[in-house]
Amino acid sequence: MSYDVDPELLPWLDMLPQVALPDYEALLATRAQQSELTGVMPTHEPVNPVDVRDTTVPGPSDAPDVPVRVYSPADRQGPVPGLVYIHGGGFVLGDLDMFHAQVLRLADELGIVIVSVDYRLAPEHPFPAPLEDCYAALEWVAEKAAELGIDPDRLGIAGESAGGGLAAATALLARDRGGPGLCFQLLGIPELDDRLATESMRDYVDTPLWNRPNAIYSWTAYLGAEPGGEDVSPYAAPARATDLSGLPPAFVTTSQYDPLRDEGIEYARRLAHAGVPTELRLYPGTFHGSSLVASAAISRRMSEDEIDALRRGLKITSSR
Numbered sequence: 001m002s003y004d005v006d007p008e009l010l011p012w013l014d015m016l017p018q019v020a021l022p023d024y025e026a027l028l029a030t031r032a033q034q035s036e037l038t039g040v041m042p043t044h045e046p047v048n049p050v051d052v053r054d055t056t057v058p059g060p061s062d063a064p065d066v067p068v069r070v071y072s073p074a075d076r077q078g079p080v081p082g083l084v085y086i087h088g089g090g091f092v093l094g095d096l097d098m099f100h101a102q103v104l105r106l107a108d109e110l111g112i113v114i115v116s117v118d119y120r121l122a123p124e125h126p127f128p129a130p131l132e133d134c135y136a137a138l139e140w141v142a143e144k145a146a147e148l149g150i151d152p153d154r155l156g157i158a159g160e161s162a163g164g165g166l167a168a169a170t171a172l173l174a175r176d177r178g179g180p181g182l183c184f185q186l187l188g189i190p191e192l193d194d195r196l197a198t199e200s201m202r203d204y205v206d207t208p209l210w211n212r213p214n215a216i217y218s219w220t221a222y223l224g225a226e227p228g229g230e231d232v233s234p235y236a237a238p239a240r241a242t243d244l245s246g247l248p249p250a251f252v253t254t255s256q257y258d259p260l261r262d263e264g265i266e267y268a269r270r271l272a273h274a275g276v277p278t279e280l281r282l283y284p285g286t287f288h289g290s291s292l293v294a295s296a297a298i299s300r301r302m303s304e305d306e307i308d309a310l311r312r313g314l315k316i317t318s319s320r
Contacts (some may be wrong), residue, residue, distance in 0.1 A: 164190025
């Protein structure tokens with residue numbers, strides 16, 4: 001297919017990392033090059049002082065502790081909002097370093113405490129291991145809110161791509177387990193539906209960075225089985241959840257030439273229909289991960305929209 005990609009993004013297409021995941025050997029090769037992928041991520045020099053430290057939190061039962069990175073505004077006065085952040089990578093790639101600059105910017109511009117989660121990756125650790133790691137981190141943040149300087153009534157969750165899907169699933173799990181209360185969820189270009197049946201998923205087989213073949217491998221690795229089966233848990237694929245009521249207000253982003261586009265739109269529609277205050281953004285001319293081209297006007301708008309959504313969702317009244 002041909003794609004009417006935003007003109008500012010076009011010159012970068014050949015310079016962006018090529019991600020092809022036909023099998024496990026290709027995944028291992030991509031992981032070996034992950035530091036190179038990290039090297040092309042946008043950087044951020046904070047205007048306000050931000051303390052950054054790595055630690056671990058108690059993992060799920062009979063599982064290892066979960067590494068996390070805590071970002072704390074050094075100049076905060078009293079409790080501030082908190083955010084659990086879940087990185088992307090198709091459930092099989094990604095780490096704290098790859099999304100460090102993005103999280104650092106959020107902490108810097110919003111003046112909030114952010115805990116970024118280094119969950120276990122598939123296929124070595126399929127569902128529910130990654131999700132349970134994220135939920136364990138959320139429980140720890142809620143339990144340690146006072147120690148972390150977080151206002152427990154203003155605790156949100158956010159993620160991008162597979163991290164957006166894990167954020168949605170963690171919100172579902174918190175609701176159904178009677179876990180920590182969340183005031184907001186930001187689902188950035190989320191991976192939500194293993195059935196791979198939407199129009200965008202069927203058609204976008206050759207889009208940049210992410211496409212249907214990669215999605216097939218991603219879900220197969222995460223589920224430990226062929227995607228689209230009858231017994232897939234809604235906590236693995238939140239698009240399968242039949243009841244979306246009682247979830248925190250949501251901000252959902254989608255990109256025009258992204259196989260994940262339609263499942264993000266549909267999830268936002270269903271959240272709204274379930275009575276959940278929901279905002280949806282569809283960015284024209286973009287593709288999955290096109291925000292790597294940070295200088296493009298559309299990328300700047302996407303970032304500013306997320307900052308604004310978090311400011312409203314976490315009830316931040318002071319400006320930085």
